Amino acid sequence: MLEVKNLTKVYDGGVQALTDISFTVPSGQFLAVIGLSGSGKSTLLRCINRLIEPTAGQIIWNGVDITAASPDEMRRIRRRIGMVFQHFNLVHRSKVITNVLAGRLGYINPAWSLLNRFPDQDVKNAMRQLARVGIADKANMRADELSGGQQQRVGIARALMQDPEMILADEPVASLDPVLAHSIMKHLEEINKKDGVTVLCSLHFLDLVHRYADRVIALNEGRLVFEGLPSEIDDEKFKDIYGREAERVG
Amino acid sequence: MKSTTTKNTSLWKSVRLGATILLVFVVYAYGFEITQVNLDELRSPQRQESLVRVTRALFQPDLFTYKQDESVVNTPIYVPCPEGGSVPAPTPEDRSAPYLVFSPGCANPGDTIQVEGFNFYPNAEGALRFIPGNDPTTKLALGSDTVATDAEGHFVATLKIPDRQSPQAQYVRATLRRNTGLPQLTDTARDTWEKIVETVFLALLATTLGTILAIPLSFIAARNLMKSVKSPLGSISLSILGWPVGIVGGYFVVDQVSAFSAPLAENIYLNLLGGALAPVAAMLAARWALPEMETQTPGVPLRIARLASLFLAALVGFFGLYQVASLMVNLGALIGDRLGSFEFLGNFMVQSGDIIRTITPVVGSLAVGGAVSSFFSRLGQRGTEKLTKSQVKLMNLVLATTAGAVVLALLGQAIEWLYELNRPDITRWGMSLVGAAAGALLALFTEAKTSLPIGLAVYTVTRTILNTLRSIEALVMAIVFVIAVGIGPFAGVMALGLHTIVSLAKLYSEQVESILPGPLEAIEATGANRLQTIVYAVIPQIIPPYISYTMYRWDINVRMSTIIGFVGGGGIGFLLQQNINLLNYRAASAQMLAIAIVVATMDYISSTLRERYV
Ligand SMILES: Nc1ncnc2c1ncn2[C@@H]1O[C@H](COP(=O)(O)OP(=O)(O)OP(=O)(O)O)[C@@H](O)[C@H]1O
Numbered sequence: 001m002l003e004v005k006n007l008t009k010v011y012d013g014g015v016q017a018l019t020d021i022s023f024t025v026p027s028g029q030f031l032a033v034i035g036l037s038g039s040g041k042s043t044l045l046r047c048i049n050r051l052i053e054p055t056a057g058q059i060i061w062n063g064v065d066i067t068a069a070s071p072d073e074m075r076r077i078r079r080r081i082g083m084v085f086q087h088f089n090l091v092h093r094s095k096v097i098t099n100v101l102a103g104r105l106g107y108i109n110p111a112w113s114l115l116n117r118f119p120d121q122d123v124k125n126a127m128r129q130l131a132r133v134g135i136a137d138k139a140n141m142r143a144d145e146l147s148g149g150q151q152q153r154v155g156i157a158r159a160l161m162q163d164p165e166m167i168l169a170d171e172p173v174a175s176l177d178p179v180l181a182h183s184i185m186k187h188l189e190e191i192n193k194k195d196g197v198t199v200l201c202s203l204h205f206l207d208l209v210h211r212y213a214d215r216v217i218a219l220n221e222g223r224l225v226f227e228g229l230p231s232e233i234d235d236e237k238f239k240d241i242y243g244r245e246a247e248r249v250g
Numbered sequence: 251m252k253s254t255t256t257k258n259t260s261l262w263k264s265v266r267l268g269a270t271i272l273l274v275f276v277v278y279a280y281g282f283e284i285t286q287v288n289l290d291e292l293r294s295p296q297r298q299e300s301l302v303r304v305t306r307a308l309f310q311p312d313l314f315t316y317k318q319d320e321s322v323v324n325t326p327i328y329v330p331c332p333e334g335g336s337v338p339a340p341t342p343e344d345r346s347a348p349y350l351v352f353s354p355g356c357a358n359p360g361d362t363i364q365v366e367g368f369n370f371y372p373n374a375e376g377a378l379r380f381i382p383g384n385d386p387t388t389k390l391a392l393g394s395d396t397v398a399t400d401a402e403g404h405f406v407a408t409l410k411i412p413d414r415q416s417p418q419a420q421y422v423r424a425t426l427r428r429n430t431g432l433p434q435l436t437d438t439a440r441d442t443w444e445k446i447v448e449t450v451f452l453a454l455l456a457t458t459l460g461t462i463l464a465i466p467l468s469f470i471a472a473r474n475l476m477k478s479v480k481s482p483l484g485s486i487s488l489s490i491l492g493w494p495v496g497i498v499g500g501y502f503v504v505d506q507v508s509a510f511s512a513p514l515a516e517n518i519y520l521n522l523l524g525g526a527l528a529p530v531a532a533m534l535a536a537r538w539a540l541p542e543m544e545t546q547t548p549g550v551p552l553r554i555a556r557l558a559s560l561f562l563a564a565l566v567g568f569f570g571l572y573q574v575a576s577l578m579v580n581l582g583a584l585i586g587d588r589l590g591s592f593e594f595l596g597n598f599m600v601q602s603g604d605i606i607r608t609i610t611p612v613v614g615s616l617a618v619g620g621a622v623s624s625f626f627s628r629l630g631q632r633g634t635e636k637l638t639k640s641q642v643k644l645m646n647l648v649l650a651t652t653a654g655a656v657v658l659a660l661l662g663q664a665i666e667w668l669y670e671l672n673r674p675d676i677t678r679w680g681m682s683l684v685g686a687a688a689g690a691l692l693a694l695f696t697e698a699k700t701s702l703p704i705g706l707a708v709y710t711v712t713r714t715i716l717n718t719l720r721s722i723e724a725l726v727m728a729i730v731f732v733i734a735v736g737i738g739p740f741a742g743v744m745a746l747g748l749h750t751i752v753s754l755a756k757l758y759s760e761q762v763e764s765i766l767p768g769p770l771e772a773i774e775a776t777g778a779n780r781l782q783t784i785v786y787a788v789i790p791q792i793i794p795p796y797i798s799y800t801m802y803r804w805d806i807n808v809r810m811s812t813i814i815g816f817v818g819g820g821g822i823g824f825l826l827q828q829n830i831n832l833l834n835y836r837a838a839s840a841q842m843l844a845i846a847i848v849v850a851t852m853d854y855i856s857s858t859l860r861e862r863y864v
């Protein structure tokens with residue numbers, strides 16, 4: 001279970017990106033995070049694995065206080081939290097298989113990984129994960145030779161390599177066309193339903209939210225303005241989340 | 251009201267313009283004065299003459315020469331004409347050999363006679379000289395006339411008889427030369443070739459050395475990597491203390507290993523055995539100490555055992571290094587003698603072995619220093635996490651005070667040594683006191699458990715040092731190294747190498763700063779540590795620009811190494827300067843030509859390679 005308590009983030013420049021956010025995510029849930037551009041979705045997700053240092057508040061995951069973890073403990077926590085990004089964030093000039101294997105970096109001994117040595121079982125596992133997302137044949141290509149949809153699959157395979165208990169997905173389908181978006185979302189759904197991995201996923205399209213999410217939280221200018229089931233977002237709630245002038249499409 | 255202000259401003263403007271023009275005028279006038287711009291000098295006939303001479307010489311590089319055959323004919327002549335006017339006509343005994351005919355057959359001083367030559371080399375050039383005295387074999391010759399023969403080996407020339415009188419016959423000598431065989435390289439060309447090779451390799455070594463050391467520096471000098479490096483004060487202080495402790499300890503240990511390895515150094519078979527077995531043993535020990543993957547945190551005894559094993563691995567590793575060095579020295583000496591003209595290969599092995607032997611203690615103590623420092627820093631980190639706030643405060647106070655004192659005391663020692671102050675009360679105790687006070691203040695005024703931006707501090711210091719060193723010209727560095735290691739290419743390698751380190755580190759670090767942050771973030775999110783993040787997210791992104799900058803730097807180093815000889819740094823510059831000073835412009839021209847060719851070739855190669863790899 002993930003508990004976020006009174007989370008606040010003020011950036012160095014003084015931007016108040018998150019204000020006093022509290023919510024709970026039971027293990028195994030698919031939680032969608034919605035909100036306008038700039039509302040703080042990325043900041044929230046990055047605070048959870050402390051890629052961004054929270055200013056105040058607590059994040060407690062399975063009883064462990066992430067916000068108080070030492071660098072060593074943080075390494076152990078992070079390796080169980082996979083992350084998927086809007087722009088995939090692959091290392092372009094590296095091979096696909098290397099990008100996937102990078103998911104193991106939190107587990108293997110740093111001394112050997114510096115020599116680009118991974119245990120055999122990891123290499124086998126990497127091939128399995130690539131097969132699972134349907135691009136096993138691309139293992140030896142350079143990452144930047146892949147299409148956007150294929151790159152995002154590599155991103156998911158990399159997260160899967162971490163043997164994650166939770167996946168943070170920051171707008172994983174925002175740079176993909178609608179068909180690809182569904183295929184990527186289906187992968188996430190399968191990981192969530194089959195493997196019981198908790199998924200926190202920020203999304204821009206409400207139809208995706210309705211289709212895939214168990215529960216939704218909504219941010220507006222860094223504040224939590226809605227928490228509930230996707231079906232509970234009626235026109236009134238929609239205007240709370242996206243502003244009075246917003247028109248509902250689709 | 252409004253119009254007056256406009257008027258005022260326009261007046262003010264023209265005054266300002268006038269003042270500016272005046273100022274510019276004065277500045278340039280002064281510039282002309284101190285740079286001694288003076289076209290009269292250029293117009294003086296003497297200057298122009300030497301300019302012509304030099305220019306002509308520069309266009310005739312001293313590269314090729316022919317073997318020459320000489321045909322010398324000395325023919326007697328009476329100066330003045332003998333009393334009675336009868337001239338013994340010199341009749342050659344053999345009409346098929348070269349001979350000279352004068353008309354008239356004798357002359358008074360100052361007369362001009364006609365000289366005709368027959369049967370010389372066809373189409374050849376040579377000299378026509380008056381030989382004073384009565385010995386035709388003497389080297390002394392007067393005059394500077396040149397003659398050229400036609401296709402039949404015939405020439406007609408005039409010769410002014412100098413004021414040398416003798417009752418006996420004096421001589422006129424015609425010396426005609428002709429080239430034989432194929433053109434050959436001159437000695438200058440050979441020397442130039444030898445030195446240009448030295449130049450290129452000087453640049454190669456300097457670039458290699460510089461690149462190897464600039465890469466790690468460039469990460470420390472990259473803001474985006476260092477910004478997030480933060481550490482609590484106790485950890486920082488301990489890691490600072492770890493360096494001197496580790497370096498001294500490391501030096502001691504490596505020294506012991508060296509002493510242990512020395513008796514075995516002579517025997518080439520023992521070297522072979524040691525050099526082969528030691529790395530394997532070290533590798534095995536290291537593999538045991540560093541398991542590929544670990545799911546549980548190991549217990550304390552196991553961790554101590556692993557540490558001991560790592561230490562042992564390091565010892566064995568250093569031993570192996572020494573043995574390999576001895577092996578290279580011995581083997582190099584052995585095969586060098588038998589390789590004939592490839593002796594340099596043996597010599598290379600001997601020198602490399604010697605280099606390994608020399609730098610092992612340095613590298614070893616630095617490595618141990620780094621290891622101890624990072625170990626201490628972890629201890630500090632642990633302590634900060636485990637202890638209560640007030641305990642941490644106390645720990646910080648003690649450690650920061652000590653670290654501050656040690657750092658400034660070391661700095662004081664450096665100052666003492668540099669300036670020979672002989673004031674230990676200030677340089678040792680005074681400095682330590684200041685350091686201690688600074689450390690204590692830092693400890694008192696920071697929150698006990700907060701992390702301080704040590705990364706930014708290291709970044710700033712590194713950048714400052716790099717920028718300072720970079721502003722020192724390589725030529726100036728070369729002067730310093732010539733004093734330190736003597737005249738020769740080695741000084742040049744050191745100077746260019748150092749300059750390469752600092753300028754490449756700067757260029758590289760700018761590349762690191764401009765990488766995409768996304769992959770960095772993604773790798774960090776997998777739980778990778780800092781080093782892993784660099785290897786997996788940073789290095790793949792910077793390889794192309796690094797290659798490109800290295801090529802570019804090699805190009806610069808080749809240019810630099812051509813002139814570094816001017817200050818004694820080896821390479822072709824030394825030869826060039828010498829020939830210019832000796833007014834030997836045709837030789838200097840050969841060297842300039844060589845430089846131009848090498849630089850142009852390098853330019854071409856480096857741009858081609860850069861295009862291919864980037
Ligand atoms: N590194 C930063 N420094 C300062 N301010 C930042 C930084 N990153 C984000 N912000 C600000 O924080 C606020 C929240 O940004 P965030 O990226 O979390 O929004 P978002 O909901 O993910 O938006 P989008 O949908 O466009 O990705 C914005 O006002 C943004 O300008």
Ligand SMILES: [Mg+2]
Nearest residue numbers: 041042043170
């Ligand atoms: Mg975002």
